[in-house]
Amino acid sequence: MTTEPKDAPRSSWLADRLGWDRLRSSLDRHAVPRHSFFFYIGGLTLFALLLQVASGILLMMYYRPDAAAAHASVERIAREIPYGGLVRGVHVWAADLFVAMLLLHAFIVMVRRSFKSPQELGWLSGVLLMLIGIGQAFTGAVLPWSERAYTNARVGSQLAGYTPMVGDWFRRFLRGGEELSTDTLSRAYAFHVALLPAAMTVVVAGHFYFISRKPVVALEESNTKTIPFYPDFLIRQGVAFVGILVLVLTLAIFADRSIGTVADPRLATPADAQPPWYMLALHYVVRTAPRELLGVEGPRFLGGAVTALGVLFAALPFVDRRGSRITVWLSWVGLFALLLLSFRALH
Ligand code: HEM
Helix, strand or coil, X not given: CCCCCCCCCCCCHHHHXXXXXXXXXXXXXXXXXXCCCHHHHHHHHHHHHHHHHHHXXXXXXXXXXXXXXXXXXXXXXXXXXXXXXXXXXXXXXXXXXXXXXXXXXXXXXXXXXXXXXCCHHHHHHHHHXXXXXXXXXXXXXXXXXXXXXXXXXXXXXXXXXXXXCCHHHHHHHHHCCCCCCHHHHHHHHHHHHHHHHHHHHHHHHHHHHHHHCCCCCXXXXXXXXXXXHHHHHHHHHHHHHHHHHHHHHHHHHHCCCCCCCXXXXXXXXXXXXXXXXXXXXXXXXXXXXXXXXCCEEHHHHHXXXXXXXXXXXXXXXXXXXXXXXXXXXXXXXXHHXXXXXXXXXXX
């Protein structure tokens, strides 16, 4: 008969089957700088996303993706369904917060030069998440089919139309034809509730896989004050989640997001129509473009320039392999330019 040594570590039946000990010893090798708030932003982005998913599933139960019924169904959710206004408020505010966190997270990764080797795939999957995330927020803004939603659909598809080479096809694809119609709304709905969430799930899983291949900070290498990833960092991250939840609930209760009047396709889009805040800068650049630049139609030329910048941004870990100071400097210039252009667009 074999006897177990008295001091052998005992693991429970469930822990044994989950492989908890192995996971635990891998978590024990991770640490996070003690006073850096930067490390909480990626997790908060995920939390804002989860809030959207949870509230979005509830909204789906009452929303009607049909041009004749969409606006009335959103009014019904907000005014008649118990807690419908709260759920809609959470969804809309969490969407804005999600985009803001997404942009802030990308900015932090740039200025900390965390994109460099071996995080190339972490960065590339992040760039994909940025595109999917903005698409997610943007298609959502079309769904109430209000005057503003209609304007968003028109301005957004027009901007997409300035993509080099595929622009005209892209615009027609998003609209479901040459002009906006009920097909535009059905497409936005299909993208918003099926295609983009499915893509997001796959890419988020990839993002976490890629970034976890490198410990956030290898304990033995770190020379700053650190805290263990488990449980200290995770507990703090949990407290940050509660903070964001309280913020979103407060905004949802006290800061009403107006639904606006129902869209009337017979009315012309007002000259001062604005897209959502995260598209203000791009819209402003295209709107104020000269008629012609170097023999090319002005907005198309600028569309090409913005696309080229986007490709350069995506390829950053390969263009700047070591993470130079120039990238940090350019990140600040880029942020300043975006804020300035967005501000100019509003005034
Ligand atoms: C749904 C959107 C996203 C989620 C949920 C997410 C989540 C996270 C989390 C939790 C971390 C680890 C903690 C941290 O560094 O904050 C992280 C790291 C990282 N993220 Fe994201 N992220 C998203 C989008 C992005 C975007 C848009 C980019 C860049 C364009 C990006 C690039 C990276 C990189 C390179 C790292 C590794 C940082 C390092 O090694 O220190 N992520 N992400």
